[in-house]
Amino acid sequence: MTALASRRAIRPGTVIVYCILVIGSLLFLGPIYLQLVTGFKSFREVSLATMWRFPRTLSLASFAKAWLGSEAQGMNGLAANFMNSVYITVPATLLSAFLGSLNGYVLSKWRFRGANVVFPLLLFGMFIPYQSILIPLVQVLENIGLYGTRGGLIFVHVVYGIPITTLIFRNYYAVIPDELLEASKIDGAGILTIYANILFPLSIPGFVVVMIWQFTSIWNDFLFGLIVTSSPSLQPITVALNNLAGSYFVEWNVQMAGALIAALPTLLIYIFLSRYFMSGLLAGSVKG
Amino acid sequence: MRGVTRDRAISFALVAPSIILIAVFVYGFIGFTGFASLTKWDSLTPNFTFVGLHNYQRLFATVPTDRFLCDLRNTVTFTVLFLVSSIVLGLGLAILLDRHIKGEGIFRNLFLFPMAISYIVTGVLWRWILSPGSSQTGALGLNLIFEKLGLGFLKWGWFTDPTILYIHRDSGFGAFLSHIGLGGLASPYIGVSLAMISVVIAATWQMSGYTMAMYLAALRGIPTEMREAARVDGASEVQIYRRVILPMIRPVTLSALIVLGHISLKIFDLVVSMTGPGPAFATDVPAFYMWDTTFRGNNFAQGAAIAILLLFVVALLIIPYLVSSTRREVHA
Numbered sequence: 001m002t003a004l005a006s007r008r009a010i011r012p013g014t015v016i017v018y019c020i021l022v023i024g025s026l027l028f029l030g031p032i033y034l035q036l037v038t039g040f041k042s043f044r045e046v047s048l049a050t051m052w053r054f055p056r057t058l059s060l061a062s063f064a065k066a067w068l069g070s071e072a073q074g075m076n077g078l079a080a081n082f083m084n085s086v087y088i089t090v091p092a093t094l095l096s097a098f099l100g101s102l103n104g105y106v107l108s109k110w111r112f113r114g115a116n117v118v119f120p121l122l123l124f125g126m127f128i129p130y131q132s133i134l135i136p137l138v139q140v141l142e143n144i145g146l147y148g149t150r151g152g153l154i155f156v157h158v159v160y161g162i163p164i165t166t167l168i169f170r171n172y173y174a175v176i177p178d179e180l181l182e183a184s185k186i187d188g189a190g191i192l193t194i195y196a197n198i199l200f201p202l203s204i205p206g207f208v209v210v211m212i213w214q215f216t217s218i219w220n221d222f223l224f225g226l227i228v229t230s231s232p233s234l235q236p237i238t239v240a241l242n243n244l245a246g247s248y249f250v251e252w253n254v255q256m257a258g259a260l261i262a263a264l265p266t267l268l269i270y271i272f273l274s275r276y277f278m279s280g281l282l283a284g285s286v287k288g
Numbered sequence: 289m290r291g292v293t294r295d296r297a298i299s300f301a302l303v304a305p306s307i308i309l310i311a312v313f314v315y316g317f318i319g320f321t322g323f324a325s326l327t328k329w330d331s332l333t334p335n336f337t338f339v340g341l342h343n344y345q346r347l348f349a350t351v352p353t354d355r356f357l358c359d360l361r362n363t364v365t366f367t368v369l370f371l372v373s374s375i376v377l378g379l380g381l382a383i384l385l386d387r388h389i390k391g392e393g394i395f396r397n398l399f400l401f402p403m404a405i406s407y408i409v410t411g412v413l414w415r416w417i418l419s420p421g422s423s424q425t426g427a428l429g430l431n432l433i434f435e436k437l438g439l440g441f442l443k444w445g446w447f448t449d450p451t452i453l454y455i456h457r458d459s460g461f462g463a464f465l466s467h468i469g470l471g472g473l474a475s476p477y478i479g480v481s482l483a484m485i486s487v488v489i490a491a492t493w494q495m496s497g498y499t500m501a502m503y504l505a506a507l508r509g510i511p512t513e514m515r516e517a518a519r520v521d522g523a524s525e526v527q528i529y530r531r532v533i534l535p536m537i538r539p540v541t542l543s544a545l546i547v548l549g550h551i552s553l554k555i556f557d558l559v560v561s562m563t564g565p566g567p568a569f570a571t572d573v574p575a576f577y578m579w580d581t582t583f584r585g586n587n588f589a590q591g592a593a594i595a596i597l598l599l600f601v602v603a604l605l606i607i608p609y610l611v612s613s614t615r616r617e618v619h620a
Contacts, residue, residue: 014387014389017384017387017389018389020384021381021384021385021389021395024381024395024399025395025398025399028398028399028401028402028493029398030417031410031413031414031417031493032413034413034416034417035413038416048421048425048426048428048432049426049432051428051429051432052432052433099305099306102302102303102306103302103303103306105302106299106302106303107303110295110296110299112296112299112300116614118303118307119614120610120611120614121310121315122306122307122310123610123614124314124603124606124607124610125310125314127550127602127606127610128314128318128599128602129553129554129575129595129598129599129602130554131554131556131575131578131579131591131594131595131598131599132317132318132321132595132596132598132599133313133314133317133318133321134579134582134583134595135317135320135321135324135582135588135591135592135595136316136317136320136321136324137313137317140317159309159310159313160313162306162309162310163310166306190294190295190298191295191298191299191302192298216404219406220405220406220407220408221406222406222407222408222556222557222560222561223556223557223579226579227579227583238406238408238409238557241408241409241412242408242411242412242560242561245412245415245561252416255412255416256412256413256416258412259409259412259413262406262408262409263404263405263406263409266404266405266406267401267404267405269404270397270400270401270403270404271397271401274397274400277400277403277404278400278501281403281498281501282501282502282505
């Protein structure tokens, strides 16, 4: 009876909680709403006074223009840059995940003397403001012929991805019991055999977390893309979108369509794999 | 036994490339930047004439430009407002979601999705939303909504407003401050740049889901028995939060302050895509100034000095955090 009474007493509070959450969600979705209604409006319908209103007809013209560009206006489309981002992000993600997995394996299961010093020194690399390495970075990339190339950007993302991928894998492997490895050591298995036969097959969830994290941060990177590439045809999509949005003659609905194109890959990953996205997020701040 | 030494050697070989890359590309490069900041390298051709701390002194002077002093003011404005708003909003949302309500997953994902988007996209979106409009276009974005709702008095210039709130030297309080020897506080460099509020709103939209996720994880880690015990002792819900739960999640607040704090010191992408340096450097930040002066102005030594100062402040925040969290691990 008392339980029932107290449950009934909580109800008004629960209603308020829902109200706040719904209003909060609407506010959080506001920018996306504006992006969609602006992007889907036809050019004729774009009027500043009705910018918040729903389009009367759905038009894909803005998306087509953002993707293909417009020769008449001398505006480059985002298609080539989208593909650049794909060609940069996919190999860089795979490489840095693999490197992080090897590092994490050694730092958690084959700890060498000095590992306690090396690990925090590695980690510090993910917190530095990259401004403090940009000047020599450009010089070195120019000297080794990687400046202004996709290969150069892949290389940069792999190098500066080492700290975070190592951290996530090290914490991931730390909870795998050592006994599992000891048994195969006694059977005469070497370090590489143990990795290939035991650790790697257990690493799939770790790889998913690391790859989502790396894919998202490399796709969303702006600074390295801006500094390492110079030719517009080789720029990643974030840099191209910023240029597109910065030119005054590009209509708002094309900018919004372009922003949606740039955000789509990471948004889709988030929508379908949000659980793993969360683990990566928390791994970056809460050490295991 | 031979196998063990061989395995040791292989384990070194596996991590050696990463260690060498980080040694060169992080520590070596920082060293080079530090060296460059002490030289006269102010054009495309490197000039390594030693000038001591000249490049640093110039940053803190008001002539030929007071840009760096404006940047410091803007960074403080941004950091304080951004930390407060993301922590308050994140904690508030986490407390609401912690009540095991229906549809929790949907709400959580809604508040977190901006994290998946690049700062450039966020900046482009919010520049459109906060565009104040002009006499030709009429009110735009949020200003338009305010107007429609009859809240026209809330309309303002957002990121185009150059107003700096500070204590004027010739105001009554300014005179009082200089009387007691604190006249230095009455300065436009010790103030609040209102245009930064627009950047804070965009950044909070993007990052408060992150603090929410951290707090939610922490709240879920508190055993239900503790709340039950407090409830049995007659504590109200508010008291339970104040006396039991908030003290327990204090370490999360510290982590959030450090992680978001170092992000806000480094903020660059959002400023580029939303506002640029703004009117009278009202939204300029050190990371932007560094890029601008180095890669557009070719003043490499000046850019290097800004970068080193930025690194120094970030290191002050991060190193104690890294040391304490790795030490905690060793003890555990």
